[in-house]
Amino acid sequence: MSELGVTYEGTIWSSGPGFMTYLVTTILITSLLAWYIKRRRMVALVNLLPGPNGYPIIGIALDMNKDSQGIFKQLIKYTELGDVVRIWVGPVPMIILSSAKAVEALFSSQVNIEKSKEYKPLHPWLGTGLLTSTGSKWQSRRKMLTPAFHFKILDNFIDVFDSQACKLVEKLRGKADGHLFNIYPHFTLCALDIICETAMGRTVNAQDNENSEYVRAVRRIGEMIVERAFKAWLHNDIVYWLSGLAKEHDTHINVLHKFTHDTIKERRALYHQLKETTHIPTEEEKLLGKKKKLAFLDLLLEAADGESNLTDDNIREEVDTFMFAGHDTTTVAMNWSLYLLARHPHIQARVHDELDSILGDGERPVTTSDLREMKYLEMCIKESLRLLPAVPTIGREISEELTVGDNLRVPVGGNIIIALYKIHRDPEHFPDPEKFDPDRFLPENTSKRHPFAYVPFSAGARNCIGQRFALLELKTVLARVLQQYRVESDTHFNDLQITAQLVLRPVDGNYLRMYPRSHGV
Numbered sequence: 092m093s094e095l096g097v098t099y100e101g102t103i104w105s106s107g108p109g110f111m112t113y114l115v116t117t118i119l120i121t122s123l124l125a126w127y128i129k130r131r132r133m134v135a136l137v138n139l140l141p142g143p144n145g146y147p148i149i150g151i152a153l154d155m156n157k158d159s160q161g162i163f164k165q166l167i168k169y170t171e172l173g174d175v176v177r178i179w180v181g182p183v184p185m186i187i188l189s190s191a192k193a194v195e196a197l198f199s200s201q202v203n204i205e206k207s208k209e210y211k212p213l214h215p216w217l218g219t220g221l222l223t224s225t226g227s228k229w230q231s232r233r234k235m236l237t238p239a240f241h242f243k244i245l246d247n248f249i250d251v252f253d254s255q256a257c258k259l260v261e262k263l264r265g266k267a268d269g270h271l272f273n274i275y276p277h278f279t280l281c282a283l284d285i286i287c288e289t290a291m292g293r294t295v296n297a298q299d300n301e302n303s304e305y306v307r308a309v310r311r312i313g314e315m316i317v318e319r320a321f322k323a324w325l326h327n328d329i330v331y332w333l334s335g336l337a338k339e340h341d342t343h344i345n346v347l348h349k350f351t352h353d354t355i356k357e358r359r360a361l362y363h364q365l366k367e368t369t370h371i372p373t374e375e376e377k378l379l380g381k382k383k384k385l386a387f388l389d390l391l392l393e394a395a396d397g398e399s400n401l402t403d404d405n406i407r408e409e410v411d412t413f414m415f416a417g418h419d420t421t422t423v424a425m426n427w428s429l430y431l432l433a434r435h436p437h438i439q440a441r442v443h444d445e446l447d448s449i450l451g452d453g454e455r456p457v458t459t460s461d462l463r464e465m466k467y468l469e470m471c472i473k474e475s476l477r478l479l480p481a482v483p484t485i486g487r488e489i490s491e492e493l494t495v496g497d498n499l500r501v502p503v504g505g506n507i508i509i510a511l512y513k514i515h516r517d518p519e520h521f522p523d524p525e526k527f528d529p530d531r532f533l534p535e536n537t538s539k540r541h542p543f544a545y546v547p548f549s550a551g552a553r554n555c556i557g558q559r560f561a562l563l564e565l566k567t568v569l570a571r572v573l574q575q576y577r578v579e580s581d582t583h584f585n586d587l588q589i590t591a592q593l594v595l596r597p598v599d600g601n602y603l604r605m606y607p608r609s610h611g612v
């Protein structure tokens with residue numbers, strides 16, 4: 092060893108600061124340069140897309156300094172500039188796609204399946220479950236969970252849908268006196284009872300216990316996630332913490348996680364007890380629906396018992412994902428369907444006729460074949476999901492350069508917002524788009540339509556795994572309510588106050604007048 096440094100195979104390495112500084116500086120400058128060149132290319136490509144000018148550095152961030160209702164209005168306003176529009180939220184580019192043609196390439200892609208950064212605020216609650224994961228994790232989970240949504244398995248849930256719907260009908264009896272009342276919280280509690288029982292096998296009796304801590308936590312987390320996603324300064328953890336929001340956020344997350352964790356523990360104990368004492372159905376038996384219904388959680392526990400390497404935390408991710416994705420969505424879908432029927436008495440009368448011919452005024456359980464026959468009700472639900480889609484926007488981050496619309500290039504790293512709400516309002520596919528017209532879903536009208544003109548459940552690889560479940564649930568609950576009641580609404584469609592807090596909610600609930608039906612009326 093010399094005074095200068097360490098000799099290694101004849102080379103003299105300086106141990107002084109000069110060499111290390113040089114090395115670190117070179118690496119730093121090279122990385123910065125590479126980042127800069129990549130960023131410049133990305134900025135140049137993004138700026139080729141049409142969009143509002145905004146201010147230097149902050150872009151249109153000030154436009155987004157609004158509540159969730161204002162943010163949603165602003166987003167839809169941007170779509171008036173074109174079906175592919177770029178906005179800069181601070182340094183982050185977002186590209187809004189708002190026509191069937193503009194989303195063709197994305198929905199057909201097997202590669203661009205990554206969710207955008209706006210989903211990050213969901214991670215503390217959902218981890219990386221099916222909705223938020225990507226790559227091989229998403230692929231293996233999707234493969235594992237798809238059989239759980241087989242129609243034979245879903246058939247077994249119809250009695251849960253029906254018994255909770257009947258409970259709802261009973262709860263509404265005191266309200267059906269022609270006075271205005273807010274039906275929205277009733278739908279929330281019913282949907283929560285349904286998803287708890289089907290996803291976790293646990294009855295929370297939300298309809299009997301409306302002040303549930305869990306329901307309040309779900310609601311507030313939804314608001315907080317949207318707020319954080321669109322307020323660029325709240326993305327920073329320190330700012331978020333200083334704002335006091337992080338503490339509130341963590342309190343709600345603890346409530347949500349504890350609930351699921353306790354359920355997994357209870358259900359696992361039950362599952363093992365059952366396994367020791369009774370026969371666990373085979374895959375085939377489950378598929379054929381021969382044995383008693385299993386909650387989604389049981390299927391996950393079974394997979395964990397097999398070769399899937401699922402940990403308790405993995406199971407929690409998926410159960411929380413179902414709770415999140417399958418509760419608020421169906422609540423708002425029931426809500427908007429009933430609102431639109433309340434505004435269109437002649438259409439509601441046709442639904443009543445259909446239900447009378449299928450169910451009569453009897454109280455026998457609703458069956459799968461009853462639901463299959465409710466074709467007009469299904470058209471009404473689909474048209475409601477067109478006009479007021481439960482999920483109004485979804486997001487992606489581009490991992491492989493994408494060409495959209497009229498040959499416009501979206502670079503790697505580009506954040507995409509797909510405005511389902513706006514896609515559904517394209518007069519080319521839906522003439523007089525603001526009109527509620529269930530006949531748009533007559534088979535002869537749907538057969539020639541662009542495959543991505545109507546996408547309330549998204550489309551392509553990452554479409555909604557729960558869409559059949561959702562339609563069965565919606566049909567059962569609405570059928571039971573409309574079998575017994577007639578509804579009216581004083582709120583004109585143009586006066587509706589809606590807000591996008593992950594799902595499209597009414598700002599101040601949904602006030603209806605409800606009347607008991609004497610059958611045939």
Ligand code: HEM
Binds near residue numbers: 221223420486561
């Ligand atoms: C009217 C009701 C519903 C609507 C409108 C709806 C809509 C959607 C949409 C638009 C997506 C795509 C989200 C994205 O790309 O970020 C989605 C995904 C998903 N939905 Fe639904 N959904 C509904 C009900 C349900 C129900 C009842 C469940 C579960 C029981 C469910 C579970 C999921 C899951 C797990 C995903 C992620 C799928 C994946 O990425 O592989 N959804 N849903």
